[in-house]
Amino acid sequence: MxxxxxxxxxxxxxxxxxxxxxxxxxxxxxxxxxxxxxxxxxxxxxxxxxxxxxxxxxxxxxxxxxxxxxxxxxxxxxxxxxxxxxxxxxxxxVLYVAGQLGLVLYMFVVGMSFRTDVLTGHLRSALGSSVAGVIAPIATGAVLGWVLASNQTFFDEKVAAWQAALFVGTAMAITAFPMLARIIHENNLGGSPTGTVALACAAVDDTVAWVLLAVVVSSAQGDASVALLALGGGLVYVLVVLTLGRTLSARLARWAMDDDGLRPAGLITTMIILLLCAAYTEAVGIYAVVGAFLFGVAIPRGRFTEALRTCIEPVTVRLLLPTFFVYSGLATQFSVLTDPGVLLVLVIVVLVAFLSKGVACTIGARTAGLPWGSAASVGALMNARGLMELVLLNIGLEKGLVTPALYTVLALMTVITTLAATPLYHFIQRRSGSPAPPVSAGDVVAETEVGHATGTPREPSAQPR
Structure with a gap:
């Protein structure tokens, strides 16, 4: 750099x-x-x-x-x-901190938009695709990582072969959950089986990926307590937020709203809780974005979430989130691709990424009951690795797990697979005889309304789930 x-x-x-x-x-x-x-x-x-x-x-x-x-x-x-x-x-x-704040706020918005009621009706398809979307990429990526482990162009000599295998496998398995939410919204898939199953798969796959990353980081630091803290602390957080947190969030929603809308004290209190949740999950090793997303999931849908989205979403998506992408771009050195060996690895990585994730999720969704067209659409969308992949790569680079060369290879794979997700989805829809509605200028203007990414029309009143 x-x-x-x-x-x-x-x-x-x-x-x-x-x-x-x-x-x-x-x-x-x-x-x-x-x-x-x-x-x-x-x-x-x-x-x-x-x-x-x-x-x-x-x-x-x-x-x-x-x-x-x-x-x-x-x-x-x-x-x-x-x-x-x-x-x-x-x-x-400063760029890093602004980007992290953007990630936390954006994942909170995505969490508020996630429709668990729609997911329930497609739980079997979601679980089938999730299992396939984790096992196949991790297995194929692990083989690739094991082969590359001895090459110091890609891994430092202190990184063991199994650590390299687990890191590359994790990189192959991850899906960009927040980015996928925006893609689904822009393609008018909110509330559809395809959109719902894809989002559910991404949530499960990313959770597994973060746990695996914690294992790799802890082993690289020679401290098993890092992985134990991530696993135990993360489990405690999930249980508390999705049980007691739901009850307290419902009370917060009632207190925070009055006849004129969201009270200033309600917004401030919610932001304080959000930042504490993000700080806790970051401290235990499952990272701030997971804590922010789950807190958003726990909040009851209605006027409260509508008001929060109105306050948070536009500035987050348009102002803060792009700083994270710039921070990630500064670590990318495409000059390494002049090395034929690195270029060959890039081609192999892209092929493995497409086939292991897309094909596996397609077969999993089809086996679980979705028709071929919808199953293939899920597979296409699940290949969008963008945002969360970059988060994982930045952690790997910061912890010394990967070299700038491998960071660049995986970052370019991220760009290619994410660029291909939407066109591939439209191609599959045309071939299956049910073309998706085109993205209009109005859709692009409204894309910051992530609430439409994961559900049908928003509820007009607060109703604790």
């Missing part, structure tokens, strides 16, 4: 001004890329992801390296004469 040499720590004022400029560039780039990809049938969320990579070393750093290094500095030199005094640039830390 490009590095910016500094002798003095930037002031708070300098960091603020720089962040405002970064954010303006990010928003303009996401909007511009969205205009282009929309013509190709891609949702805005994919445009945000692509824009994040283009602002990193991939394009901007290649064409204008000095500008890219100044706009998105990654390294700070406290002493110009000592190369060992490098630290992460405070500007990079």
């Amino acid at each position: 490009p590095a910016t040499a500094e002798v003095m720590m930037p002031s708070n004022l300098a960091l603020s001004l720089h962040f405002f400029l970064q954010l303006a560039v990010v928003l303009f780039t996401c909007w511009s890329v969205g205009l282009l990809l929309r013509r190709l049938g891609q949702p805005q969320v994919v445009a945000d992801m692509v824009a994040g990579f283009l602002l990193g070393p991939t394009l901007l750093g290649l064409l204008l390296p000095a500008l890219q290094g100044w706009l998105f500095p990654t390294t700070l030199h406290l002493d110009a004469g000592d190369a060992g005094s490098r630290i992460a640039h405070p500007s990079l830390i």
Whole structure:
């Protein structure tokens, strides 16, 4: 990654001004890329992801390296004469924190939109697809990871073969749950068997993936307590939030609303609880996004969730979430693809990702009772790995589990599989004789309404589930 040499720590004022400029560039780039990809049938969320990579070393750093290094500095030199005094640039830390806040708020919105009542009617199909969508990718990815483990281009020598196998298997199994929610909304699949089963599968698969990642991280750190804490702490959180949490959330919903709508104290209280949930799950090792999603699931649907979505969603989706994609893009070094060996691994990884996830989920959904057209549509949508895959890769890179070369290979696989999800879904729908409704300009404008991603018309009044 490009590095910016500094002798003095930037002031708070300098960091603020720089962040405002970064954010303006990010928003303009996401909007511009969205205009282009929309013509190709891609949702805005994919445009945000692509824009994040283009602002990193991939394009901007290649064409204008000095500008890219100044706009998105990654390294700070406290002493110009000592190369060992490098630290992460405070500007990079600001981007990271903004992106994490965007992830937490967005997953909370997705959780509030998740229709457990619709899921109940398709539970068998969801479980069948989930099991297949976890076992097959983990098995095939593990074989690939085991083979690559001895190659220090992809893994550090301290990483054991089984750790490499488990990490790659996890990367193959994951699905971008929040990104999938937006894709489903933009394709008018809310409340349909295809959309509901796909979202349920993604929720199960990602939960398993986070647990496996905790095992890999704990083993890499030589501390089994990390995995035990993630497993035990995560189980406690799920049980508390989905039992006692539902009761308390119903009381919160009644207290937070009055005749004029959402009370300021209600919004503040909800945000405090959300941040505490995110902090807890981050601390125990199942990560903040899981805690935010489950808290959203526990809240009863109605006026309260409608008001929360109205307050949170637009700023989160349009302003904060794109910063995460830019942060991820800064770690991607596409120059490694000039190595024929790395390029070959990329081709193999993409093929394994498509076949292991898409085919397995298709067969699982079909076996569980969905018709072939709907089952294949689930398989196509489950290949959208975008957001959650990037979260996993960033953790792997931060913990020293993967090298920048493997990070880049898996990140590019993420882009390819996510780009292919929507066109492949439409192709399957046309071949099955039930073409999906096209995405109109109005749909794109309304895409921030994630509540439509997972259900039919929203309930007009609060009704605890």
